[in-house]
Amino acid sequence: MSALSVLYRLVRQVVLLMAWSVYSRLSPLIAWLWGKLGLLWCCITAMVRPVVGHAFAAIGWRKDPGRSRHEPEVSGEDKPAATSCSVEVEGSECEGQYEAVAEERVAGSQREPATELPWCDEGGNELEAGGCRVEPMCEDEDEDEDDEFGSKEYRVETSDELYCCYDSTWETEEEQESTVRSTWRPAASRHYKFSRFENAARDMQNYRHDYPSQIRLQRWNRPLSDDKPNLMFYLGLKPSEPDGIYIHNFHYEWSGQYDTLEYVHTYIQWLFPLQEQGMNSEASPLTKEEIKGFLENSTAKENLLKSYKLMLDFYGIELCDEETGEVRRASNWRDRFNNLNSHTHNNLRITRILKCQGTLGYPHYQAPLVRFFLEETLVHRELPAVKDSVLNYFVFAVLDKRQRRHLIKFAYLNYERKDEFVWCPKKLQRMWSRRLMPEPQKCLSLDSEGGEAKDKTNETATVNHPDPSYILY
Template sequence: MKVKRSSTSATRRGSGCSRRRSRVTMSWLPRDRLCSAVAWLLRRTLFIRRLFAPMTRYLRSLTGWTGERSGEDGPQLPDQQADLLEAGRQGRPEECGGSGGQREAKPRVPEEDPEQEEEEQEDEECDSEQYRVDNTDELYCGYDSTWETEQTEESPAASSQIRPQRWNQDMSSYKFNRFENAARDMHNYRHDYPSQIRQRWNQNIAFDYNPNLEFYLGNKPSLPDGIYIHDFHNEWFGNYTNLEYVHTFIQWLFPLREPGMNQEASILTREEIEAFLRNDTARANLLKSYELMLDFYGIELCDKKTGKVSRASNWKDRFCNLNNHTHNNLRITRILKCLGTLGFPHYQAPLVHFFLKETLVNGELPDVKDSVLNYFVFAVLDKKQRRRLIKFAYLKYDRKDEFVWCPRKIQMMWSAQSASKSQEGVEGENDVKML
């Protein structure tokens, strides 16, 4: 009889444990499904992410959910319970709450940035096969390597390209011809210039050694004006008359590997660039020159780490001057090229985005808009940033039938994506109203 009672007790204990395990499993199952549903909604659109972000953070803190989906082994436990269970398996009772042991706090994982996630997703899409552009596309430009997947861009065989049948001589055709001519120049810059042209230019400056570096170190004045770098920074800052009407200083402040209008300025050599990049004094002085010209254009540098810029307090007067004196468009193109050459390529995209926003969104600087689209955008060395800038420009451009700075195939995909997101946004707003 004792044996039978013991067997019955064991059976009851086993069934009780099974019921408890069942209740634990069933209690986690609804929560896991709910969290999976919330995660699906969060991944659905950026609009819903931003709308439900506060609610999601509250639910995560309340339930301890980490965002991991359930696998084949059943529902996932919260981090703390899983850690305690693992500690118990490894024979560490002090970490399971016994003997007063204190568990070390885990570092908080920063939340993911929805905008960064969207940019990374766009980058992956642009590298996919569907973004490959055939040279028969209506707006294909052989000098624009923005949509190539290779890291090293190749020079185009312009003479052997199969050119598509051009449309009638309307505004689109005129804009595309101008873009194609500009693209040739920007292609040469992004590819470090053809060797035969570089060799010819180097012959003209062989007599002088590192003139641009010596100027930026304060050892040599500019020619023909005879002004030292520190005099530019101290005496010319805010002197808008000199900055506007003197045309021989810009080649010294922002030297390139191509000649400019000042015949007494020297172009950069490869050795000079390498020495410049290793010299902290030269780089610091270049940053001061950049701020000098930004102030002249009504812009201020907000973040020296990222290159973010914004309107300065004097932006209205300076924008008016920029609209009335279009030769400054050439200067800005030179500045962008110099930033990419002499160690500040991450400054390029923020400045170009600023001009895109001012011209296409705010309606300012109408006489700068064509230069922004033909030259500024394509001076950006980072291909991914260049793609984002072009997409921003396309989505903000009024007459999309006249947008010629991107192949037609990609424009159609962007339009479809934009329409889909707009529809999802409307549906999301309707859902919110119904709650």
């Protein structure tokens, strides 16, 4: 390698580190300005929308720009399944169709009672032969809540104050749509936290729907490599770039090297590849062919598990069950939590890890890791700098919709300022809050005058901060 090439790579790394440093310092200011711009935009649309609406109504303009004005309306019941996706991508389907396929697979299979629960990704792809397992946290309550989530009470209207058009968590199969529905929500639009959640939800929806916009973006990106660099790296046949390190060297030489893992920023794209470009321009995005080869290769999957353990140790966490993905605090958790809390770029790394798990055969590892971070941030009040990322990104990286609903409910019940919770519709929040209220208690007391027993009902009891032991499933 020539000296000029080495100098070029060194200069590029310095520039990338400087750019990242500037971004991390300016990101709070940018986020604040973005929130203000969103508020200004909502005010403008609030004034202009009625005028435009009346004008369109006067000329008979249709709200659906994708359908001809002369094409007859199709009701939701008669609408063909193929029209529910606004973008058709080769090799992918829309979310509602995926879940229908998954439910048919579950209905036609033999399941052991209350011990094995099939997992399905929101893409509906086969994860592993026979499906992946997860042990329910509490079997009876888990089944009851599954029935609860399927009830009509959980139907959410688009007019809900905190309805997010990029979040399909609470949509039923009939309501699944890939098209973005816009509804003016005056209270939510003024909420800074909701604006941040909506921006994050757009990214997570793109991931859960298997990157439907990827084809449109490929024309602007450099052509994807045909030599499957990510798969070759995980099989030990190719080193990472630009560091030149093989996968087994990462596992055995970088283990416990916390400073190296913290300050080197070019390895995470190789250890946890995604179908999107990262900061390391020499790491190629994951391709469909690589994903297929990865899922069929036990060596690659075993190496991915080792990479996961490597990063868990770096964060002060340990994997205590390789079957279910259950995790717990490691012996060095306090020191590692301090590092995690003071270096927030690790939030991006954890989001990448969760996405990679869902893509490369470990979707059943997602919910246990997210549950761990919810408990640490909301119940134990640790990792305050991680809490927003847990709620905006980690939870919505979980592909299994059932598990995602459980996690959001758990988050709401343990969130201290419930009036500031924006990660699910207001309708569900009010319903959960009513169920937290205790039943009126009747007690007998003697009348001070006649000495007769009278019923007195305690109707003023409220629950502001529920006991976590009552909430845990």
